[in-house]
Amino acid sequence: MGRTVYLTTPIYYVNAEPHIGHSYTTILVDVLTRYHKMMGDRAYFQTGTDEHGEKIVQAAQKRGIEPQEYVDRVSDLFASTWQDIGIAYDDFVRTTEPRHKALVQEVLQRVKDKGDIYFDEYAGLYCVGCERYLTATELKDGKCPDHEVEPKEVKEANYFFNMEKYKGRLIEHIEANPGWIRPERFRNEVLSFLKQPLEPLCISRPKSRLEWGIELPFDDAFVTYVWFDALLNYVSAVKETAKGEDLFDALWPACNHVIAKDILKTHAIYWPTMLLAADIPLFKQLDVHGYWLAGDSKMSKSLGNVVRPGSFDRHFGIENLRYFFFREMKFGRDSSFTYELFVERYNSDLANGLGNLLSRVSSICKKNRGGAIRPVPEVTGAEEALIDKAATVAQRYPEHFEQRDFHLAVEEIRGLLGATDNYINTTAPWKLAKDPDRAEELDRVLYTGLEVVRIASILLHPIMPRTTRTILDYLGDERPTDGSVPWDQLTAWGGLTAGHILGDVPRMFPRIDEKKLEQVSAEAEAEAARATAEAAGAAPVRGDFEPIGEEIAIEDFAKLDLRVGVVREASLVEGADKLLRLMVDIGEERPRQVFAGIRSAYPEPAVLEGRHVIVVANLKPRKMKFGFSEGMVLAGGGGTDRLCTATFKGDLRPGDKVS
Numbered sequence: 001m002g003r004t005v006y007l008t009t010p011i012y013y014v015n016a017e018p019h020i021g022h023s024y025t026t027i028l029v030d031v032l033t034r035y036h037k038m039m040g041d042r043a044y045f046q047t048g049t050d051e052h053g054e055k056i057v058q059a060a061q062k063r064g065i066e067p068q069e070y071v072d073r074v075s076d077l078f079a080s081t082w083q084d085i086g087i088a089y090d091d092f093v094r095t096t097e098p099r100h101k102a103l104v105q106e107v108l109q110r111v112k113d114k115g116d117i118y119f120d121e122y123a124g125l126y127c128v129g130c131e132r133y134l135t136a137t138e139l140k141d142g143k144c145p146d147h148e149v150e151p152k153e154v155k156e157a158n159y160f161f162n163m164e165k166y167k168g169r170l171i172e173h174i175e176a177n178p179g180w181i182r183p184e185r186f187r188n189e190v191l192s193f194l195k196q197p198l199e200p201l202c203i204s205r206p207k208s209r210l211e212w213g214i215e216l217p218f219d220d221a222f223v224t225y226v227w228f229d230a231l232l233n234y235v236s237a238v239k240e241t242a243k244g245e246d247l248f249d250a251l252w253p254a255c256n257h258v259i260a261k262d263i264l265k266t267h268a269i270y271w272p273t274m275l276l277a278a279d280i281p282l283f284k285q286l287d288v289h290g291y292w293l294a295g296d297s298k299m300s301k302s303l304g305n306v307v308r309p310g311s312f313d314r315h316f317g318i319e320n321l322r323y324f325f326f327r328e329m330k331f332g333r334d335s336s337f338t339y340e341l342f343v344e345r346y347n348s349d350l351a352n353g354l355g356n357l358l359s360r361v362s363s364i365c366k367k368n369r370g371g372a373i374r375p376v377p378e379v380t381g382a383e384e385a386l387i388d389k390a391a392t393v394a395q396r397y398p399e400h401f402e403q404r405d406f407h408l409a410v411e412e413i414r415g416l417l418g419a420t421d422n423y424i425n426t427t428a429p430w431k432l433a434k435d436p437d438r439a440e441e442l443d444r445v446l447y448t449g450l451e452v453v454r455i456a457s458i459l460l461h462p463i464m465p466r467t468t469r470t471i472l473d474y475l476g477d478e479r480p481t482d483g484s485v486p487w488d489q490l491t492a493w494g495g496l497t498a499g500h501i502l503g504d505v506p507r508m509f510p511r512i513d514e515k516k517l518e519q520v521s522a523e524a525e526a527e528a529a530r531a532t533a534e535a536a537g538a539a540p541v542r543g544d545f546e547p548i549g550e551e552i553a554i555e556d557f558a559k560l561d562l563r564v565g566v567v568r569e570a571s572l573v574e575g576a577d578k579l580l581r582l583m584v585d586i587g588e589e590r591p592r593q594v595f596a597g598i599r600s601a602y603p604e605p606a607v608l609e610g611r612h613v614i615v616v617a618n619l620k621p622r623k624m625k626f627g628f629s630e631g632m633v634l635a636g637g638g639g640t641d642r643l644c645t646a647t648f649k650g651d652l653r654p655g656d657k658v659s
């Protein structure tokens with residue numbers, strides 16, 4: 001086993017749905033995790049949601065629901081979005097969980113006992129969007145530069161944490177560890193900020209103003225300020241993981257935070273001073289990236305210019321977005337996100353680049369060699385140049401990843417693919433195929449073209465895991481990329497296996513045309529207009545959540561005649577291992593016969609007898625092998641092991657309408 005790495009994303013506020021900005025950091029950490037695993041390291045990936053604070057309460061109030069119900073809903077949305085787009089995190093922490101609350105209270109007590117927390121009165125300018133007091137120098141035209149709203153003046157008695165006491169030790173640490181905050185620009189920014197005295201950090205909110213938070217262990221009239229609470233997630237969730245393990249000693253020394261620059265101050269000043277006060281060693285690394293911009297502004301829910309990961313995935317494929325992220329953004333700098341730019345990069349690098357190289361070489365191989373990969377041929381100067389280039393790219397790739405120069409790694413892969421494209425154009429295998437005397441040359445060119453695609457797929461694997469797995473399987477390289485095969489071996493020239501027969505060419509990276517681009521951009525604009533109106537205070541025009549499938553109108557729904565049914569008889573169906581035969585009474589002369597695919601959940605069907613269910617009563621009867629099915633019974637959890645019929649609590653009668 002190589003090194004251990006503990007990678008974290010920020011825990012996101014649940015006042016907004018996940019958008020492309022959050023997705024970037026989460027995808028970045030997912031890619032880093034996969035990269036480390038491929039290199040043979042132990043990588044642990046944690047993300048989660050930040051659920052306390054004023055703006056969460058405001059968001060819940062706006063929807064007329066309790067904060068707990070609201071945070072449950074949006075936290076689930078974050079977790080399911082990450083799962084839907086293939087993010088492989090190890091733990092998802094929520095700040096409303098008992099494991100987290102307990103640690104926050106323990107740390108507060110410890111710091112209080114040390115004398116670093118005191119009670120005082122304070123007046124300042126508070127930005128609810130940032131959930132912190134801003135200093136006058138941070139304002140732009142009197143407004144918060146990130147949220148473009150004027151902060152409000154707040155004056156109240158609260159508990160304060162004496163950050164100034166730890167400033168000297170923090171400066172020493174930053175100076176002694178030049179790479180601790182990366183890129184260097186941000187390190188310098190922090191050092192220059194630390195030249196001024198550090199104002200005490202207000203770490204409480206009186207319950208009279210805000211009840212939604214973790215109660216202070218030493219004063220039950222107050223809750224903990226959301227940042228003092230949130231930052232501790234990085235410790236609480238490894239002290240007690242979701243599986244109940246204590247991984248703190250193993251992981252904490254290897255903790256690498258990844259954030260955007262909006263939360264630099266909280267992570268580079270609040271957090272380390274908190275750790276010093278709590279006698280917890282400092283984290284290992286802070287990596288800070290720039291913003292994805294829409295036009296000139298940071299993409300954010302409050303500014304109403306968001307792009308949602310789920311809808312992006314449906315339109316264009318999430319792995320293509322992952323590629324775009326890594327190709328486009330220089331770590332630490334801002335980058336623009338537009339659909340036009342995405343499509344341009346996709347078409348040139350993936351449709352015309354990697355995809356085209358794979359399909360043109362494959363089709364010549366299939367046409368002239370029956371798809372068979374021949375043994376590694378003798379090489380000439382032209383191939384040697386490519387082999388050297390591939391070796392250099394593979395050798396520098398980990399250096400670029402370690403330095404967070406991801407765009408350079410991608411640039412070099414593009415260079416390798418471009419050089420191979422030129423090589424194919426020059427060697428013209430389609431011409432070689434017509435000349436039987438040049439069979440050996442053809443073998444060499446086909447091998448070289450496909451071997452470069454294989455190596456490029458290994459290199460792109462952390463960025464596009466599913467897509468590259470498809471290509472690697474197609475090329476016959478089924479070796480695992482989990483570190484069990486050393487990196488040098490995976491990327492060494494000659495990995496294609498002689499004798500492998502190519503199957504059907506996977507249809508990769510179809511070109512995206514103008515029409516599709518226009519359609520998606522128009523939808524995105526409409527969505528942005530809706531979100532902007534809502535952010536400006538208008539009542540939600542429609543629910544915040546994206547439609548899961550195709551939307552239907554209320555008139556479509558009204559066509560369904562749903563009725564309460566009571567199961568009178570339930571039995572197995574011979575010769576159908578998924579079905580049960582139910583006789584369901586919906587208040588008609590005789591019960592209806594319904595065949596339902598729920599046998600896996602009810603191996604003893606008699607338990608259903610007497611149960612109230614929902615029946616689709618106006619479904620056209622369907623003739624089946626075993627007789628007519630005269631309706632449908634609704635069940636939840638299809639495709640999972642949680643399958644069960646929908647039922648009622650309450651005194652309903654057969655035939656009652658369900659609406």
Ligand code: ME8
Nearest residue numbers: 010011012013021022025050230231260291292299
């Ligand atoms: O700040 N470009 O949560 P948050 C790039 N709860 N990254 C972006 C982005 C954009 N346009 N928009 C968001 C919080 N992000 C706190 C964190 S941690 C203890 C508490 C990403 O929901 C980026 O990682 O406002 C940024 O730092 C984070 O989302 C802010 O998420």
